[in-house]
Amino acid sequence: MRKIRYWSVTHAGALLRIYRTLEWGMIKLDPLWRRLGYARIEKPLTSVETVIKQTLFDCKMCGQCVLSQTGMACPMNCPKQVRNGPCGGVRGNGHCEVNPEMRCVWMEAIRGAENMPQPSALHNTQQPLNHARQGQSSWIMTIKKRSADREST
């Protein structure tokens, strides 16, 4: 739903705050996840992530989520999947060259980034996508990484 996607960009800052709170809680629960086993929670949590992110962002579950850097606009909705955009084909009205009814994903990202605490994150150079991670949960990856980082400090 494009309308919901645009709404999410408008409320990028609030959505990021909600996500950060959830992430904080999930990291706190790391001992519990470990007792249950990450392998066991992976499937249900991936399903939850898919439903939420598909609804709000038309997420494609690339497994390497950059929403927190791109103003909550998912670059995988760009027909060229440009992760360092926008391309040179943006129309004068800010719409997509391939899909004229759709606003350019990167013009949306610029709009959303203004509502984020760190707008400059939009300028980060994104590394090539690892297609082997398609369908995997970005959340679990982040929780595991943050928990490990916390332990090592």
Next chain:
Amino acid sequence: MNGKLAHLFAAGEFIVTTELAPPDSANPDDVLQRAAVFDGAVDAINATDSSGANCHMASLATCVILKQHGYHPIMQMSCRDRNRIAMQGEVLGAAALGLRDIVFISGDGVQSGDHPGAKPVFDLDSISLIGIVKTMRDSGQYASGRKLTGRPDVFIGAVDNPFVPDMDFRVMRLAKKIAAGAQFIQTQYCFDVPVLKQYMAKVRALELHRQAAILIGVGPLASAKTALWMREHVPGIHIPDHIIARLAAATDPKQEGRLICREIMQALRDTDGVAGIHMMAYRQEECVPELIRQSQILAQRRMPCVTRNSVTDLITH
């Protein structure tokens, strides 16, 4: 770095590149026929990579044919049709065949071409690809980390479009491309000099023009009708109304289009930070030498503009 473009840029010469649409044929003479019209007028010739997602002879092959006959080709490589395995292999192959100047682009969507049912690959975007090629050249390894036994000595090119939104973000993205490894930039058509001047002011503020040769795209418009069609149908083309009005009012629109083009070329030559022009005279290629001569943009060149080396030069070099 031995490439011709690198050499001209380092010498501070005003550079002229142009574009050749590879033929829909397997005959090398068709390539040479298209190149011959540029003789004596340009420094290098881009061979596009199925631009507009319309199928044509491969850029690599076109470039090799050009090179064999003394021309200096610029290869183009689009992310639309190949994945990272194919592209890295092709960079090695191109460098092995003596192609030094390569432009890396994301490419047009397949929907705009003659095979809209084709699978759009877009495994990488242009900035990722540029980063990978730079790693191959400077660190001698593939994106996977596996070592190369010979590095591709490539002068890395990229494209930009200063005339589409978001204007402020454009220059930041150009900076990102240059940081990733781009050493020369060829832009989309410039029909709006004031907008270009604003763009160049931002480029100069970030000193990007010192890190990469910025070549601005130019080309003659054949008529008001063509201009309107291009504005409507070709992605990323910005033509101001006053240009279209001038073409519509002219008794000889073709000549008016060429006059507008010359005026823009002269304005670009006098704009700080512009390293040269990239002439795209689609279906008017024959007028390129005349446009360059009449515009006098090369009047101050110290090094001669050599489009085609003689066969003796090829043997001795």
